Amino acid sequence: xxxxxxxxxxxxxxxxxxxxxxxxxADSIHFFVEDTTKIxxxxxxxIYVIALARASLNLEKVRHYIQHRHRVTGYFLGSGFGAITxxxxxxxxxxxxxxxxxxxxxxxxxxxxxxxxIINEVAVIMLWSLLGWQFTLAYVVIGVLVGITGGVVLDLLxxxxxxxxxxxxxxxxxxxxxxxxxxxTESGQKLTLSDRHEFAVEEVKEIxxxxxxxxxxxxxxxxxxxxxxxxxxxxxNLGSGQWWSVPAAVxxxxxxxxxxxxxxxxxxxxxxxxxxxxxxxxxxxxxxAASFPEFIMLKQVMQYRLLGLIFVILLINFMIVGWIMNGxxxxxxxxx
Amino acid sequence: xxxxxxxxxxxxxxxxxxxxxxxxxxxGIEAEVEKVTDPSLIMQYQVMSTPAVAVDGKVQHxxxxxxxxxxxxxxxx
Numbered sequence: 211x212x213x214x215x216x217x218x219x220x221x222x223x224x225x226x227x228x229x230x231x232x233x234x235x236a237d238s239i240h241f242f243v244e245d246t247t248k249i250x251x252x253x254x255x256x257i258y259v260i261a262l263a264r265a266s267l268n269l270e271k272v273r274h275y276i277q278h279r280h281r282v283t284g285y286f287l288g289s290g291f292g293a294i295t296x297x298x299x300x301x302x303x304x305x306x307x308x309x310x311x312x313x314x315x316x317x318x319x320x321x322x323x324x325x326x327x328i329i330n331e332v333a334v335i336m337l338w339s340l341l342g343w344q345f346t347l348a349y350v351v352i353g354v355l356v357g358i359t360g361g362v363v364l365d366l367l368x369x370x371x372x373x374x375x376x377x378x379x380x381x382x383x384x385x386x387x388x389x390x391x392x393x394x395t396e397s398g399q400k401l402t403l404s405d406r407h408e409f410a411v412e413e414v415k416e417i418x419x420x421x422x423x424x425x426x427x428x429x430x431x432x433x434x435x436x437x438x439x440x441x442x443x444x445x446x447n448l449g450s451g452q453w454w455s456v457p458a459a460v461x462x463x464x465x466x467x468x469x470x471x472x473x474x475x476x477x478x479x480x481x482x483x484x485x486x487x488x489x490x491x492x493x494x495x496x497x498x499a500a501s502f503p504e505f506i507m508l509k510q511v512m513q514y515r516l517l518g519l520i521f522v523i524l525l526i527n528f529m530i531v532g533w534i535m536n537g538x539x540x541x542x543x544x545x546x
Numbered sequence: 547x548x549x550x551x552x553x554x555x556x557x558x559x560x561x562x563x564x565x566x567x568x569x570x571x572x573x574g575i576e577a578e579v580e581k582v583t584d585p586s587l588i589m590q591y592q593v594m595s596t597p598a599v600a601v602d603g604k605v606q607h608x609x610x611x612x613x614x615x616x617x618x619x620x621x622x623x
Contacts, residue, residue, distance in 0.1 A: 268609070269594040301596050303554045303585050308594035376586045507554060510585045 212248060212339065219244035238437030245429045245475060248339055250422065256335045257417050261410035266401050267295065269305060276322075277312050281365070284318040289357035292325035293350070302504065306511055310377055313384030317365030320520070325357030327499050332421060333470035340478040345487075348535070352491065356499075356527045363523050372516035424471040432475035435483065445484030456532035459489045460525055463496030470498050488535030492528045500524045547575070547621070548603075550582045553596035559583075562597040562611050569617040577621065 219240050223229050229236035272291045276284055302323060309319040329350055337346040370381060401409075448455045473494045480490045505517055512520075549566055553559030563579050570577040582588060582600075591598070591605050598608035599620060606620045 273594070301594070304552075304588050304594050304596050304598075307585055307589040308592065311589055311592075376589075380589060510554070 215244050215248040215251075218247060234437045238433040241436045242429055242433040245340070245432070246426055249336055249425050249429070249475075250418070252335050252339050253332060253418055253421075253425070254414055257331060257414050258410045260331050261413035262406045264294065265406040265409040269295065269301075269308065273309060273312055273314070276309070276314055276318060281315060281318070284315065285321050285358045285361050286354075288314075288318040288321035288361060289325040289354045292322035292357055293329035293354060295322075295326070303507055303510055306508070307377060307380065310373070310511075311380035311384055313381065315365055316370045316373070316381075317361035317363075319361075320364055320369075321357040321361030324360045324499065324524070325353055327501075327504075328353035328356065328470070328495060330470065332417065333474060336425075336471065336474040340474060341481065349491070352531055352535070353495075356495065356524075356531065360520070360523050360527060364520065367519065369516050369519060372513040372519070374511050374513060377511045421469070421471045424469060425475075428472035428475040431472075432479040435476065435479035439479075439483050442484045444480065445486075448485055448489065453533070455486070455489050456492050456529050456536065459493035459532065460496040460528045463493045464500060465502075466497045468497050470494075473497050486536045487539040488532040488537070491535055492532030495528050495531065496525070500528075547577050547601060549577050549579045549620075550600040550603075551579065552582045552588045552591060552593050552598040552600060552605075552608075554585065554588070555581075555583050556596070558611050559597040562599065565611060565614070566599070566617055566621075569614060570621060573618065573621060575621050 222243050223236060223240045224231055227239070229239060272295055276287050276291065279287060306319055306323065309322070310316070334346055334350065337349055370378065373381065477490050477494050480493075481487060500521065505521065508517060508520075549570075551559055551563045551566065553562070559581060563581055566577070567579050570579070588596070588598075591600060593605055593608050595609035597611060599606050599612060599617075601620055607616060612620070
């Protein structure tokens with residue numbers, strides 16, 4: 211079915227624009243046309259379908275599901291909901307405080323916040339269309355694990371000691387005297403199909419309106435890499451034999467603050483050109499999940515010690531992901 | 547009437563405040579629009595998705611930039 215986009219790009223680039231097949235420039239442009247059209251069409255269709263399904267999910271419900279759970283279940287739920295809940299990073303602070311003041315452990319809340327930027331429907335759709343389902347599955351599992359381990363380690367180190375005092379107070383109050391709240395899963399009225407349709411159309415407009423520039427930018431960068439970096443260059447210079455390439459990729463990704471949308475097309479090109487899968491993932495996650503604007507926001511509710519701790523945990527996590535994936539990828543993607 | 551736009555300072559919060567001022571002016575309603583960015587105050591309102599709008603201390607809307615119709619009904623127009 212996706213072959214239609216290859217065919218479309220053939221028509222536009224070779225026939226309409228008259229480029230000679232096989233030149234670097236034509237390769238790059240073909241890649242750009244095929245991927246932008248494919249991704250944008252898939253995004254519109256899939257975001258609509260997903261939004262139909264989750265129209266009735268909101269943060270109050272999520273909090274209700276996570277609250278009063280066993281801690282271990284909490285980590286999985288926190289990370290899992292982080293993956294599926296639509297959520298803008300500008301809401302991190304109210305969400306953090308909403309969870310904390312409901313007595314949800316810091317690690318569970320952070321499992322949500324760690325996983326949320328790594329996994330979202332846009333990232334999954336793009337990975338699936340560019341790199342196939344095995345890679346997408348591996349990415350999702352790793353994203354959830356990064357969130358869970360981050361949360362568990364924070365709780366083991368008793369990170370809640372270093373919350374800002376008003377947040378710590380709210381957490382303790384909730385832990386000692388849990389006030390029962392109305393069950394948000396019962397109060398809301400049932401959504402009709404036309405309500406869901408309306409919500410889904412708004413979601414498509416909102417999300418695609420926000421990310422289309424990033425798709426184009428990401429694919430343009432990917433296309434440039436695709437056409438102009440020689441085959442196997444990365445494999446020779448930054449192959450998995452060099453253990454230091456993983457920490458180097460994590461550090462390189464740090465100052466680049468971007469979202470998954472722009473990074474994924476670049477990832478695809480890097481992998482195709484022979485950069486090891488683990489190194490590429492470490493780079494991608496460091497770019498997407500550890501961003502300075504986010505940290506500056508979190509400063510409002512956390513002391514520097516806790517922020518520093520979170521930062522270090524994330525970096526170590528990404529390096530471990532990189533090394534493990536470099537180690538197992540020969541078995542995972544024997545064909546690619 | 548006192549209107550507070552709750553949010554930690556993203557662009558949507560600015561858009562919300564602007565939209566409310568505009569509708570209030572169109573309706574000829576005297577409304578004092580104020581942006582609340584202090585996280586501890588937002589927590590007291592128990593709001594988890596921003597931007598949110600509180601009218602005279604009561605939360606009326608949260609999670610998005612409200613539509614013109616929603617603002618009109620919040621202002622009682």
